[in-house]
Structure formats: C-alpha cells, structure tokens
Amino acid sequence: MSRNVKVVISCLCGAAKQTVVLRTNESTSGPLGVDLCHCYDCRHSSGLLCVSYAPTQVPRSLDNLVAYPDESAQPSATTPRRYFCGVCGCHMFRYSAVGDGEIDKSWEVATGTIIGRAGVDDELAQVDDGKEEPLLRYARHVNADSTNDGGLSPFIKLIEGTEPFEEGWINESRGGDSKGILEAHCHCKTVRFYITRPDASSRLPRSGFSDLIVPGATSPREAVDNPRDEKWWLRPQSQDNPDLTRYMAGTCACQSCQLAAGFEIQTWAFVPRSNIFFQPPAAAASSSSSSSFSDALPLDFPTLRQTYSPLRTYESSPGVFREFCPRCGASVFWHDRWRPGLIDVSVGLLTADEGARAESWLDWWRGRVSFQEDAGNGRVGGVARWGKDVVETLAEGLRG
Ligand SMILES: [Zn+2]
Numbered sequence: 421m422s423r424n425v426k427v428v429i430s431c432l433c434g435a436a437k438q439t440v441v442l443r444t445n446e447s448t449s450g451p452l453g454v455d456l457c458h459c460y461d462c463r464h465s466s467g468l469l470c471v472s473y474a475p476t477q478v479p480r481s482l483d484n485l486v487a488y489p490d491e492s493a494q495p496s497a498t499t500p501r502r503y504f505c506g507v508c509g510c511h512m513f514r515y516s517a518v519g520d521g522e523i524d525k526s527w528e529v530a531t532g533t534i535i536g537r538a539g540v541d542d543e544l545a546q547v548d549d550g551k552e553e554p555l556l557r558y559a560r561h562v563n564a565d566s567t568n569d570g571g572l573s574p575f576i577k578l579i580e581g582t583e584p585f586e587e588g589w590i591n592e593s594r595g596g597d598s599k600g601i602l603e604a605h606c607h608c609k610t611v612r613f614y615i616t617r618p619d620a621s622s623r624l625p626r627s628g629f630s631d632l633i634v635p636g637a638t639s640p641r642e643a644v645d646n647p648r649d650e651k652w653w654l655r656p657q658s659q660d661n662p663d664l665t666r667y668m669a670g671t672c673a674c675q676s677c678q679l680a681a682g683f684e685i686q687t688w689a690f691v692p693r694s695n696i697f698f699q700p701p702a703a704a705a706s707s708s709s710s711s712s713f714s715d716a717l718p719l720d721f722p723t724l725r726q727t728y729s730p731l732r733t734y735e736s737s738p739g740v741f742r743e744f745c746p747r748c749g750a751s752v753f754w755h756d757r758w759r760p761g762l763i764d765v766s767v768g769l770l771t772a773d774e775g776a777r778a779e780s781w782l783d784w785w786r787g788r789v790s791f792q793e794d795a796g797n798g799r800v801g802g803v804a805r806w807g808k809d810v811v812e813t814l815a816e817g818l819r820g
C-alpha cells in the first residue's frame with residue numbers, strides 16, 4: 421500500500437509556491453526515507469555539499485521555474501533535469517526519464533521547499549507541531565565516494581549508514597594548494613571564480629561574529645558586534661601550524677538559506693572580497709576549458725552588475741543579497757551592505773584537489789550549526805519535526 425501525502429512547497433520569494441503529492445511505495449508507517457546525495461552534479465548545481473529530494477507526482481505547475489539543462493535536451497536517468505525558481509534561485513524539482521510510461525515516477529521535489537501538509541483547500545493544514553511524527557528522514561548517504569573526502573557525510577551520522585566508502589580520507593589533506601589558487605565554478609560553468617590564500621588585504625574587513633561562533637539569538641549585542649575586531653574568518657593551516665592560511669567555513673540552518681537553496685543544509689566559506697577573482701564570461705568562453713586566473717578580475721558587485729554579470733541577484737531582505745547562476749541555479753554568494761568586505765561563498769562550487777570539504781583551504785567550525793535555533797521555523801507539524809531532526813543530527817555529528 422502506498423501512502424500519498426499532499427504538501428505545500430515554496431521557494432524563498434514565493435513565486436514557485438504550490439502543492440505536490442509525495443509518493444512512496446513504502447508500506448511501513450513512519451517517516452519517508454530520502455537519500456542525501458553528495459555527487460558532483462548535485463554539488464555544483466546547488467552550491468551545497470549535499471542535497472535531498474523526495475519522490476512526487478507530476479507537479480501541477482512549472483511556472484516561474486528555469487529548467488537545467490533546458491528543454492532542448494532530453495533528460496535521462498544519469499543526467500536529470502533540475503528546475504529552480506528564476507527569481508530567487510531555489511531548487512524545486514528534479515526530473516529523470518525512466519521511460520515506459522512511468523514518467524510520473526521520476527519527479528522529485530527538493531526537501532527544503534516542503535513547508536507542511538496541505539489541507540483540502542490546498543492551504544497549510546493546521547496541526548499541533550508536537551503530535552505529528554517527522555515527515556521524512558535521511559535514509560542513506562549516496563555518491564559520497566565522488567567527493568574524495570566524504571564531503572559532509574562524516575558530519576551526518578545515519579542509522580542506516582553510508583554506501584561503502586573507504587579511502588584514507590580522515591584527517592588527511594591531499595595537497596590542493598599547489599597553485600595557491602582555488603578554482604570554483606557552478607555546474608554549467610557560467611559562473612567561475614578563484615580564491616587566493618589570505619594576504620595582508622584579508623585583514624582589512626571589519627565584521628561582527630558569524631552566528632556560527634557567537635549565536636545572535638542568545639548573545640548580547642556587544643558580543644556579536646566583535647568589539648575587539650577579531651579577524652575570525654582567518655584560520656591556522658593546522659593544529660601544529662599557526663600560519664593563517666585558511667578560511668572559516670560552516671553549516672547554516674536558517675530559514676532563508678533553506679528556502680533560497682531548496683535544501684536543509686547550506687554550507688558557507690567566509691572569504692574576504694579581496695581574495696575572490698571573477699572570471700568574465702567572455703574570457704571563460706574564449707579560453708574554452710582552460711580559462712585561467714590571469715583573465716580574472718577582482719570581485720566587485722557594482723561592476724559585475726553593470727557590465728558582464730553572469731550572476732543573478734535576489735535581495736532577500738533590504739541590503740541582503742544572494743547571488744545564483746541564472747542558467748543552472750547554483751547558489752554562489754551571500755553578502756550584505758553592512759559587511760561589504762567579507763563574502764559568504766557556497767562551498768559546493770569549490771574544486772580543491774583534496775576533496776569537496778576543501779580542508780587545505782577551509783577550517784570547518786564544529787561547535788554549532790549557524791542559526792540552529794531556527795530549525796523548523798516556518799514549517800508546521802511533521803515537517804517542522806523533520807527540520808529539527810536534521811539540525812540535531814548535524815550538530816551532533818559536527819561535535820563528533
Ligand atoms: Zn523564488
């Protein structure tokens with residue numbers, strides 16, 4: 421017996437809001453299992469280190485959504501088509517052809533867009549949050565082997581575990597800094613940029629503490645403001661080497677990251693703008709696959725917007741900007757008006773030799789998940805429960 425559950429889904433801007441019917445052949449009761457995928461395609465098209473989708477019936481509407489690859493190419497099981505909101509960049513659906521009239525079985529909805537169960541009127545059903553069991557659960561890590569280092573999978577402990585993943589990746593760095601330049605790109609390579617190692621300019625920005633380090637919800641304003649002007653984004657190369665050659669990175673569970681990406685766990689690196697160099701699309705095209713750092717220009721948002729912008733910007737609240745690739749929908753940057761010198765960079769775009777977590781470049785903050793108190797906010801019933809479960813599992817995994 422299958423259990424079909426009608427849910428309300430939405431992106432951050434609301435343009436893609438609708439209801440969909442989740443479908444499952446699981447006959448057992450309890451939360452529906454979904455996989456966390458760590459593959460290259462999912463990382464570079466989302467900007468995140470892992471994504472999760474739940475099977476759904478054919479969506480009623482694809483209005484306001486951008487298809488990638490576009491409709492001129494047939495999707496297949498190995499190259500699915502993804503749909504994201506053209507306004508805010510949120511990934512909504514994934515579609516893979518399975519053929520033989522079973523097309524409807526191949527639609528999936530991005531789990532981070534699910535707000536709650538729908539009532540008969542297609543509005544959110546009002547339920548007591550504490551009484552519903554979690555709607556979903558992460559069942560397995562899949563494609564973690566394509567990350568070299570496990571990506572985010574070591575931080576998310578699942579009861580049913582992980583696909584076999586051996587390698588000597590734990591606490592092991594495999595170079596990646598040979599050029600001293602880290603390349604980043606979205607899946608379609610419209611967006612390409614480079615990150616350089618910290619230098620004198622990296623100390624110039626002033627910034628309050630990230631919510632990772634000093635939780636805004638529970639800390640006095642004076643503490644959050646970073647009165648001693650600590651350059652918290654610059655991190656030592658290792659426990660034994662105090663040279664500040666890496667950047668801070670961490671996970672975020674805030675509601676707007678979830679709805680801008682379409683998935684529960686966003687991953688950000690905090691990089692000074694002076695260490696980011698953008699590849700103009702013209703240069704990227706003319707030098708084909710071997711575009712190089714020498715063509716790249718310092719990241720400057722006003723110039724990008726006026727001239728050759730390969731980015732689309734969504735102002736998620738006044739003065740707060742999220743950039744994404746207009747062609748493949750990858751999340752690229754978060755930045756705001758008050759902290760112009762320090763940029764949040766989507767870690768899923770990075771291409772470090774040692775692996776997806778890029779640990780020769782990034783120091784992952786293990787103390788907490790940014791905005792973890794917000795988990796489940798904006799969601800109701802069993803969907804809120806699932807949101808809280810995700811963040812509890814992640815926070816516990818990070819602490820080790
Ligand atoms: Zn949207």
Ligand SMILES: [Zn+2]
Nearest residue numbers: 457458459462
């Ligand atoms: Zn994948």
Ligand SMILES: [Zn+2]
Nearest residue numbers: 606608745748
């Ligand atoms: Zn792209």
